[in-house]
Amino acid sequence: MTVEIRSLWLMPCPEDEAFVASLIGELATRFGTPNFTPHLTLRGDTNATFEHLHDDARAAAAASQPFAEPIAGIETTQAFFRAFYLRFAVSAQLLGLKQRLDAQETERFMPHVSLLYGNLPEMVKAPVSVEFVQRLAGRTITFDRICIVRSGQDIPIADWTIQTSVPLGR
Numbered sequence: 784m785t786v787e788i789r790s791l792w793l794m795p796c797p798e799d800e801a802f803v804a805s806l807i808g809e810l811a812t813r814f815g816t817p818n819f820t821p822h823l824t825l826r827g828d829t830n831a832t833f834e835h836l837h838d839d840a841r842a843a844a845a846a847s848q849p850f851a852e853p854i855a856g857i858e859t860t861q862a863f864f865r866a867f868y869l870r871f872a873v874s875a876q877l878l879g880l881k882q883r884l885d886a887q888e889t890e891r892f893m894p895h896v897s898l899l900y901g902n903l904p905e906m907v908k909a910p911v912s913v914e915f916v917q918r919l920a921g922r923t924i925t926f927d928r929i930c931i932v933r934s935g936q937d938i939p940i941a942d943w944t945i946q947t948s949v950p951l952g953r
Contacts, residue, residue, distance in 0.1 A: 788935035792822035796927040816901040817940045826885035828935040840929045843883040844949040849927040850876045857915045859908045867899035
């Protein structure tokens with residue numbers, strides 16, 4: 784039997800999802816990197832069953848309403864999946880969702896929405912980071928649902944698939 788690896792993603796509302804997806808697409812075109820769905824990972828790479836994750840997502844979503852978070856910064860790292868990203872503060876709403884869905888990782892929680900995956904040199908990313916700081920100054924992102932996604936570090940990015948979506952506040 785094959786074990787399914789899944790993640791729980793907090794998703795931007797459709798308008799913000801389209802906006803962030805356009806940024807991801809712009810960077811993917813500019814640097815030849817993968818395109819992917821914008822998301823904030825609440826729990827990654829788990830082999831928990833779909834049913835268990837769905838129950839957890841419904842309970843967490845019922846305890847939270849859609850909410851907006853200001854972008855706290857644009858950051859880069861050498862980590863493939865965090866090469867270039869939007870950073871968010873650990874707000875009460877984000878922390879509450881993380882505690883409900885992945886309590887054992889709460890202390891390491893660094894809420895972010897990646898804009899670029901890849902192994903690019905810092906000298907290539909730095910000027911783009913400055914550009915995006917200016918472009919995104921004062922912007923907030925509204926989150927409105929939790930998705931269960933077939934995704935993981937060992938699954939090709941092109942094969943990541945949203946299996947279901949649970950609206951916040953329901």
